[in-house]
Every structure is written in C-alpha cells, then in structure tokens.
Amino acid sequence: MPQLAYVDGRMVPLRDAMIHVEDRGLQFADSLYEVCAILNGRLLDWPGHLARLRRGLAALFIDFPMSDAALGIVARRLLAVNGQREGLLYLQLTRGSARRDHGFPTTPSPSLIMTVRRFDFAQRVRQQATGVSVVTVNDMRWRRVDLKTTGLLANVLAKQDARAAGAFEAWLVAEDGTLREGSSTNAWIVKDGRLLTHPLSESILPGIARSALIDLARGAQIAVDERPFSLAEALAADEALLTSTTAPLLPVVRIDGQAIGTGTPGPVAARLAPLVWDEIERQTGWRA
Numbered sequence: 001m002p003q004l005a006y007v008d009g010r011m012v013p014l015r016d017a018m019i020h021v022e023d024r025g026l027q028f029a030d031s032l033y034e035v036c037a038i039l040n041g042r043l044l045d046w047p048g049h050l051a052r053l054r055r056g057l058a059a060l061f062i063d064f065p066m067s068d069a070a071l072g073i074v075a076r077r078l079l080a081v082n083g084q085r086e087g088l089l090y091l092q093l094t095r096g097s098a099r100r101d102h103g104f105p106t107t108p109s110p111s112l113i114m115t116v117r118r119f120d121f122a123q124r125v126r127q128q129a130t131g132v133s134v135v136t137v138n139d140m141r142w143r144r145v146d147l148k149t150t151g152l153l154a155n156v157l158a159k160q161d162a163r164a165a166g167a168f169e170a171w172l173v174a175e176d177g178t179l180r181e182g183s184s185t186n187a188w189i190v191k192d193g194r195l196l197t198h199p200l201s202e203s204i205l206p207g208i209a210r211s212a213l214i215d216l217a218r219g220a221q222i223a224v225d226e227r228p229f230s231l232a233e234a235l236a237a238d239e240a241l242l243t244s245t246t247a248p249l250l251p252v253v254r255i256d257g258q259a260i261g262t263g264t265p266g267p268v269a270a271r272l273a274p275l276v277w278d279e280i281e282r283q284t285g286w287r288a
C-alpha cells in the first residue's frame with residue numbers, strides 16, 4: 001500500500017501528490033502550515049494547532065471554507081489510511097493558484113494539503129539524558145514571525161548553520177542582543193529556579209509546546225517569566241531548554257560551544273521532563 005497524501009479533497013499516492021506551478025504558496029510563500037505530533041495514532045494538542053491556523057488565516061485574509069470538524073476528520077482519516085501511529089502530520093493551506101500577480105486573486109480558491117510521516121519520539125526521551133547544543137545566528141526574519149507561514153528561508157539557513165557546526169539548533173538573536181527563539185523551536189533559560197521565555201509578540205512563533213510547558217511548570221509551582229532575555233543572560237543561565245512539537249523538551253547544555261551551568265542537563269529540566277511526557281500520555285496514551 002503506497003503512502004497517501006491529501007490534496008484538495010482527494011487521497012492520492014504521495015509520489016503523485018502535486019500542486020499547481022502557479023500555486024501562491026510556491027511563488028510567494030502565501031501560505032500557512034502546521035506540524036502536529038501523532039502519538040499512539042492520536043493527534044497531540046490538535047485544538048491548539050487549529051486555533052493557530054485560524055488566527056493565521058484571519059491575519060492573511062485567507063477565507064477557507066472547511067470547518068474545524070471537517071479538518072479534523074480529514075487529518076484523522078489520513079492517519080488511518082496510512083496506518084500512522086507515531087509520526088508527524090504536516091498540513092499546508094495556501095491562498096491557491098492564480099495567474100502570477102502579487103495582489104490577491106479576485107476569486108481565490110485556497111488549497112489544502114496534508115501528509116504524514118514517521119517520527120521517533122522515543123529518541124527525544126533518550127536525548128534528554130545528554131542534552132543538545134545550539135549555536136546563535138542573527139535573526140534575519142521578517143516582522144510577523146508569529147504567523148506560521150511557509151516563508152522559512154531565514155529559518156532554513158539558520159538550521160543549516162547549526163548542522164554545519166554540529167549543533168542541534170540555531171538560536172536567533174535580534175540586533176539588540178535579545179534571544180528570540182530557535183529556527184524551529186522556542187528557547188528557554190532557567191535562572192535561580194525561574195523559567196524564562198520570550199513573551200508572545202510578533203517576533204516569535206506562539207509554540208504549542210511552549211504554551212504546554214508554561215501551564216505544566218506553573219501547575220508544578222515553578223515560576224515562569226515571559227520576558228525578553230539577552231544572549232548574555234542565556235550564557236550566564238543555570239540551565240537552558242528548547243521546546244517544539246518534534247522536541248517537547250530538550251535541555252540545552254552548550255550555546256556557541258560554551259557550557260551552560262554545569263554543562264549537563266539540570267534539575268529544573270529533570271523536573272519538567274516527566275511532566276511533559278505524562279501530559280502527552282494523558283492526551284494520547286503514548287509512552288516511550
């Protein structure tokens with residue numbers, strides 16, 4: 001049975017899944033996407049992903065006729081037909097195809113594509129024991145990175161810098177020295193037992209895993225400050241962490257080659273990690 005993708009109302013073999021050459025997602029990155037974890041055949045935090053997508057659609061004035069319920073049915077059907085129990089759902093919604101012109105088409109017809117692929121979440125549990133390293137790069141992105149658009153070239157180049165340096169992630173630093181987030185993850189530090197992460201604004205993505213960790217930490221009486229912090233503060237922090245759908249919680253033990261704290265995963269990360277995986281188990285029944 002070949003892998004199937006969803007393209008505008010049809011389930012088609014992945015190798016035949018095509019969009020038009022004049023699709024505005026391709027030509028202008030005029031499109032939004034979501035990546036959602038599939039664990040034990042269930043979608044993690046699906047309502048949060050839908051809400052972020054809806055907010056993006058409103059901000060970009062994309063009028064998409066499918067209801068949340070219908071999107072959920074399609075997504076779950078795609079998992080089922082592919083027998084995908086542990087992996088990632090990728091969803092992309094574009095303004096559709098039209099003769100190339102920067103202005104919106106007069107009668108846009110948005111396109112929706114979804115794919116699934118396998119992803120090994122248990123490796124993230126194992127990586128918690130050692131932690132990961134990050135490098136820093138200048139944040140070269142546009143000013144509305146709170147919208148999850150496919151305009152990811154600056155993120156792509158940043159991630160490639162990380163790969164070239166043998167690091168897991170690149171952290172993006174603004175001109176004033178503020179550390180914003182990673183190329184595909186949110187960034188955190190721990191100082192004197194308090195968690196710090198950049199506040200929601202137009203200059204970071206409102207990560208679903210970020211929001212989950214804030215709730216879990218506060219529920220466990222760990223103070224969370226949503227305030228900007230600098231690279232200098234991060235280098236002097238007791239611990240650092242990153243979060244995302246594909247890395248629900250990973251300790252960061254090195255930034256630009258410099259050890260953070262003891263250079264090993266710290267006690268706050270060790271307290272938070274089981275809370276994160278317990279919440280994942282509560283929602284999906286998945287256990288590493």
Ligand SMILES: Cc1ncc(COP(=O)(O)O)c(C=O)c1O
Pocket residue numbers: 035155181182183184185186205206207208209210243244245246
């Ligand atoms: C720039 C950026 N920040 C943060 C995240 C983490 O978001 P989430 O927790 O919703 O996966 C992502 C995810 O792709 C991202 O691209």
